[in-house]
Amino acid sequence: MNGAETLQRPNAAIDLGARRRTRIVGAILILLAAFVVVVLGDAPGDATFRLSRPRDIWVLPDLIVPAQPFIYIAAALTAFLGARQFLRGGGRWTTLSLGLGLGLGVLAFLVWATAGNAFSLTGMLQATMVRAVPIALGGLAAVMCERVAVVNIAVEGMLLAGAFTGALMGSVVGGWGGLLSAVVIGGLFGFILAALVVTYRMDQIIAGVVINLFVLGLTSYVSSQVFAEMRHLNNAPVFRAIDIPLLSDIPVIGPMLFQQNIFVYGALIMVAVSTYYLFHTRNGLRARAVGEHPRAADTLGIDVYRTRYLHVTIGGMIAGFGGAWFTLGSVGRFDENMTGGRGFIGLAAMVFGRWHPVGALMAALVFGFTDSLQQKLALLQTPIPSEFLAMAPYVATIVVVAGLIGRARPPAADGKPYVKE
Amino acid sequence: MSVNESLDAARDKLLQRAAPDRTEFEDLVIVPLFAFAVALILGAVTMLATGVDLATIGRSYVALLVGSVGSVNALSETLVAAIPLVLAGLGLALGFRAGLFNIGAEGQILMGGLAAVIFGFTFSALPFVILMPLSLLAGALTGAFYAGIAGWLRAATGAHEVISTIMLNLISYRLLDYMLSLPWVQREGRADPVSRSVPDAAELPRLLEWLDPNLRLHAGVFVMLLAVAFVYWLLFRTKLGFEFRASGASPDAARYAGMHASLIIVIAMATAGALAGLAGANQVLGVLGRATPGFSAGIGFDAIAVALLGRSHPIGVLFAGLLFGALQAGGRQMQVDAGVGIDLIGIIQALVIVFIAAPLLVRAIFPWGFRNRQKGTHQ
Numbered sequence: 046m047n048g049a050e051t052l053q054r055p056n057a058a059i060d061l062g063a064r065r066r067t068r069i070v071g072a073i074l075i076l077l078a079a080f081v082v083v084v085l086g087d088a089p090g091d092a093t094f095r096l097s098r099p100r101d102i103w104v105l106p107d108l109i110v111p112a113q114p115f116i117y118i119a120a121a122l123t124a125f126l127g128a129r130q131f132l133r134g135g136g137r138w139t140t141l142s143l144g145l146g147l148g149l150g151v152l153a154f155l156v157w158a159t160a161g162n163a164f165s166l167t168g169m170l171q172a173t174m175v176r177a178v179p180i181a182l183g184g185l186a187a188v189m190c191e192r193v194a195v196v197n198i199a200v201e202g203m204l205l206a207g208a209f210t211g212a213l214m215g216s217v218v219g220g221w222g223g224l225l226s227a228v229v230i231g232g233l234f235g236f237i238l239a240a241l242v243v244t245y246r247m248d249q250i251i252a253g254v255v256i257n258l259f260v261l262g263l264t265s266y267v268s269s270q271v272f273a274e275m276r277h278l279n280n281a282p283v284f285r286a287i288d289i290p291l292l293s294d295i296p297v298i299g300p301m302l303f304q305q306n307i308f309v310y311g312a313l314i315m316v317a318v319s320t321y322y323l324f325h326t327r328n329g330l331r332a333r334a335v336g337e338h339p340r341a342a343d344t345l346g347i348d349v350y351r352t353r354y355l356h357v358t359i360g361g362m363i364a365g366f367g368g369a370w371f372t373l374g375s376v377g378r379f380d381e382n383m384t385g386g387r388g389f390i391g392l393a394a395m396v397f398g399r400w401h402p403v404g405a406l407m408a409a410l411v412f413g414f415t416d417s418l419q420q421k422l423a424l425l426q427t428p429i430p431s432e433f434l435a436m437a438p439y440v441a442t443i444v445v446v447a448g449l450i451g452r453a454r455p456p457a458a459d460g461k462p463y464v465k466e
Numbered sequence: 467m468s469v470n471e472s473l474d475a476a477r478d479k480l481l482q483r484a485a486p487d488r489t490e491f492e493d494l495v496i497v498p499l500f501a502f503a504v505a506l507i508l509g510a511v512t513m514l515a516t517g518v519d520l521a522t523i524g525r526s527y528v529a530l531l532v533g534s535v536g537s538v539n540a541l542s543e544t545l546v547a548a549i550p551l552v553l554a555g556l557g558l559a560l561g562f563r564a565g566l567f568n569i570g571a572e573g574q575i576l577m578g579g580l581a582a583v584i585f586g587f588t589f590s591a592l593p594f595v596i597l598m599p600l601s602l603l604a605g606a607l608t609g610a611f612y613a614g615i616a617g618w619l620r621a622a623t624g625a626h627e628v629i630s631t632i633m634l635n636l637i638s639y640r641l642l643d644y645m646l647s648l649p650w651v652q653r654e655g656r657a658d659p660v661s662r663s664v665p666d667a668a669e670l671p672r673l674l675e676w677l678d679p680n681l682r683l684h685a686g687v688f689v690m691l692l693a694v695a696f697v698y699w700l701l702f703r704t705k706l707g708f709e710f711r712a713s714g715a716s717p718d719a720a721r722y723a724g725m726h727a728s729l730i731i732v733i734a735m736a737t738a739g740a741l742a743g744l745a746g747a748n749q750v751l752g753v754l755g756r757a758t759p760g761f762s763a764g765i766g767f768d769a770i771a772v773a774l775l776g777r778s779h780p781i782g783v784l785f786a787g788l789l790f791g792a793l794q795a796g797g798r799q800m801q802v803d804a805g806v807g808i809d810l811i812g813i814i815q816a817l818v819i820v821f822i823a824a825p826l827l828v829r830a831i832f833p834w835g836f837r838n839r840q841k842g843t844h845q
Contacts (some may be wrong), residue, residue: 066623198628247824249626250567254770262812263512269807270516312700389632396629432644441632447625 049425067130067139073444074127074146082121088112089159098167101256102294112160119153147441151418158422169414169421170301177406177413178312178374179204179384182367183391184398184405185315189360190235191400193353194336194458198253199238200364201388202260207368208229209264209291212379215281215372223281226370231365232358234260246462265381272379283377284300284308308366308374312406315363332356336456339463348462356465364388393442400455408445412438498775500828502816502822509814513806526804533799534792540799542674542683548791549686550575550745550765555772556697557741562778563701564713564734570616570631572766573638573741574609574614578743579750580642581608583661583757584651586668593666601668602689602747609743610736612638616844617735621728627735627786643759653756660814661757684752690784693741698780702714710734742766761788768794790815 092112096105127144156165183200190197207227215223234256241252272279284306293303302313323329334342335352344350372379390412397411398404419434506527513523532543554571561568582605589597617633619625645651645661651664670689674681701707713720713730721727745765750757772790776782797811821828 241820241824241827245824245826246828247820247827251774251819251823254569255816255823258767258771258819259813259816262809262814262816266512266518266807266809266813269809270518294647303734386632386636389629393629393633394627421581430644432640432648436637443619443625443630443633446629447619447623 056358069447070139070143071127071129071131074123074130074142075126077146077150078120078124078127081116081123081150082197083255083341085153085157087117088116088157088160092156092159092161093161093163094166095163095167096167097296098300101296103296105296107163108166110156112156115156116153117147119156123149144443147444151414154312155418164421167196167300168298169417170297171186171304172417172420173410173413174301174305175413176416177373177409178308179367179370179387180391180394180412181312181316181406182363182370183388184257184394185319185402186231186235186364187392187395188323188335188362188398188400188402189319189363190238190357191395191459192336192364192456193332193356194339194456194461195239195242195353195357196236196249196253196460197357197360198250198257198392198393199234200253201386202253202257203231203361203364204368204371204384204388204391205257205264205382206234206260207365208371208383209217209260209267209368209379210365211369212279212281212377215266215369215377216278220282220284220373221234223373224366225283226303227369227373228362228365231368232362235358235361235364236354238361239354243357244461246464249462254297259381264379268379268381269426279379281372281377283375285374306374311366313364316406323402326366333456337459339458339461343463343465349465359401367391389436390442393446396455397442397445411445412442431463467474478537494777497825497828498818498822500814500832501818504821504828504831505533505814505817509810512810512813517786518806522804522806526800526806529800529803530793530796532796533803534796539673539681540795540811542681542793543798544788544792545687546682546684546791546793547785549684549690549752550749550785551769551790551794552690552784553693553745553748554742554766554769555776555787556681556693556780557609557738558769558773559776559778559780559783560697560701561734561738562773563714564710564730564733566617566620566738567628568613568631568735568738569628569770570613570739570766571745571769572762572764574739574742575746575749575762576638576642576760576768577612577746578605578609579746579759579761580606580645580661581743582668582747583664583750586751587662589739590595590665590667592667595664597667598670598751600834601751602744605747605750606740606744609746610740613739613742614732614736617732617739621731629783635745639760643664646757646759647743656829659759668751668780669755670748671803680815682753684748686748686752687700689744689748690787693744694780694784697783706733731749742769745769768815771815774819775822790842805817 078413090112092107092110092115094110094224096108097103119429123146123400126146130139130142147318183204186203187197207230210230211223211227213223215224217223218226238256240254241247241255286304287310288308293299295303302309321329323333331342331347332352334345335347335349339349342352366386371383391405394405394408394412397408398406415438419431419437422434423428510523512526513526514520518526533540554575558568558571558576568768582601583634585604586597586601589600592600612634613631616625616627619630620627631769643659650663653660670684670686672763673683673685673687699707701711701769709720709725709730712723713727717727746762749761749765754761768790768805772786775785775789776784776786791817793811797808800806800810801808
């Protein structure tokens with residue numbers, strides 16, 4: 046029944062599964078190619094992608110792609126990658142092939158949906174970045190916890206707590222106060238998780254599930270009991286986008302990275318800082334040692350319990366900041382269960398990103414891309430039902446986790462409680 | 467502190483050997499009792515913090531009691547709420563025993579319930595004795611298939627079931643919305659996503675209609691009891707059940723003993739999914755009579771709590787499910803009588819699980835409730 050223990054996979058199983066996994070990846074890619082040809086094959090006209098907006102200083106010409114040839118070339122490349130993978134099963138190529146194949150599939154789909162139409166690529170990339178923020182921060186929070194061997198399923202609950210606190214305190218004391226409170230409450234739940242799993246040695250997955258249930262119950266209760274009557278408590282100011290001079294005028298990249306609000310900048314800075322901290326400082330090395338071999342770390346005089354408390358609390362603070370995005374960074378109002386599984390996608394981003402902050406950010410961008418794709422495609426009026434577009438990020442998560450997990454190794458002590466001798 | 471802890475651990479171990487009954491009694495009875503008491507107190511604190519006065523708090527807890535066990539109707543409602551919780555909880559408990567943390571009961575309930583509805587109205591010409599059991603079976607098989615996807619992914623690629631079942635949950639909501647808008651599923655003349663009604667011949671019959679037509683207790687209660695007996699038999703009396711438990715307790719040992727780890731994972735997930743699907747079928751055939759978006763209403767997540775509270779034992783799950791059913795039924799009464807939101811029940815449930823799953827925490831809060839511990843602190 047010990048769920049946390051099953052997060053470990055013996056190495057023998059990975060080796061046995063490796064060959065089968067490359068086969069499965071190959072089969073998936075061939076199926077994807079067939080799908081592209083059969084379903085998307087009929088696309089008359091050109092697809093026009095706008096790279097600039099009318100008021101930009103530097104204007105790039107529109108990118109015009111002949112739809113039908115592009116789709117067939119993309120399908121042929123995907124099929125080639127799939128067949129190569131299926132027949133030869135090159136170990137190192139599996140991840141790359143899967144990534145390339147999925148990327149080509151998405152591009153073909155985008156071209157098919159845009160055929161005979163025009164589409165603002167800049168706007169979509171900007172939306173991608175915005176939608177990636179909560180996922181990236183959730184993933185980063187999970188990285189901080191798992192690097193010290195605490196599995197944090199509670200990211201979802203911490204995001205929700207941050208969103209709720211942001212709305213409530215933002216309405217009372219203003220945006221910055223709301224943001225600060227969200228960070229503090231996120232840290233508090235991180236501390237509670239640490240106390241439950243480190244001091245009271247509760248199963249880590251159960252502790253996470255319980256925190257999720259608790260936060261969902263508490264925030265839903267308060268929002269139906271209090272917010273319904275006192276609307277002024279649920280009306281927080283929203284942080285506006287701040288243009289960074291000069292950099293924000295760069296075509297395509299400028300709007301994506303440098304015309305955003307503080308949550309985007311905060312996420313980028315946190316990813317950079319935590320990468321430097323984890324991999325280039327003494328304390329980061331100690332933290333990773335606690336995650337890989339707590340007994341050895343303990344022997345060398347590192348306080349395992351303190352390290353775990355500290356990092357899980359920091360993880361909670363990051364998740365609290367990410368949670369505030371939902372209210373202070375977008376709509377200013379809290380709704381029941383408004384995080385809608387973003388925290389879990391953040392966990393998938395962490396796995397996808399191989400327990401590395403930058404990897405988690407990249408994975409979050411992929412999820413943000415599919416998320417914003419779904420929004421934009423609704424405008425293009427494709428014949429595909431919107432429910433299926435809404436499913437796309439989740440299906441992509443499953444495919445990615447299934448295709449990659451064997452190659453990504455979690456910290457060795459991940460999920461195990463440590464008992465001092 | 468560390469020295470004390472290790473001493474405590476060693477003493478606990480020794481005492482366990484000397485007096486196993488006492489420890490077991492404490493774990494099974496005293497810890498849940500304290501957990502429940504603390505959860506109720508903290509629930510009251512939450513209400514106080516949101517500006518509910520003491521009289522209303524008293525009234526709401528009285529309503530909780532009356533609404534769950536205070537009358538025949540209350541008992542009937544408690545059982546109706548407990549049936550899907552126990553069924554899905556049994557599935558999750560089975561998974562836990564096999565070392566699988568299945569979060570996907572919610573999606574399996576939705577898919578199973580939808581399949582049962584569709585089967586029911588598609589073959590509405592069949593007589594009751596055939597149609598009703600087959601509709602239940604359709605729900606169970608669909609749930610098994612849906613959970614089997616996660617099991618297969620875990621066995622074939624190592625994708626962790628926690629993430630894949632969560633994703634399958636999210637997918638199931640969208641899939642249900644889509645299916646409910648299809649012309650052959652949607653009720654005629656309705657623009658909103660509502661399925662056609664379950665025909666009378668597929669409905670689980672009401673058991674107490676002769677007493678009062680409002681009593682909703684239905685034949686699903688027998689399905690629930692049969693399922694408890696079945697899971698007990700499967701887990702503790704069959705070779706397959708032994709293999710589930712062995713691979714849950716120690717995957718490596720099970721593999722060295724020649725068990726087929728992958729196959730066991732897929733079968734365990736599928737069985738768990740079948741039970742969750744059955745829970746969904748019970749809801750639509752016994753209570754709702756049709757499928758609507760999100761008709762599972764969080765049962766799948768509450769069932770996780772039920773399975774944990776029941777210590778993954780079929781009998782324990784039965785009692786935990788009855789307790790949670792009582793909380794649900796009483797919570798509704800509480801909302802009507804005292805105007806306190808039913809979400810408070812969610813908080814109480816989460817707190818109960820915290821204290822159940824961390825017995826060390828309960829022992830730390832109530833040292834006087836535990837003989838072993840008390841001796842320890844005085845020495």
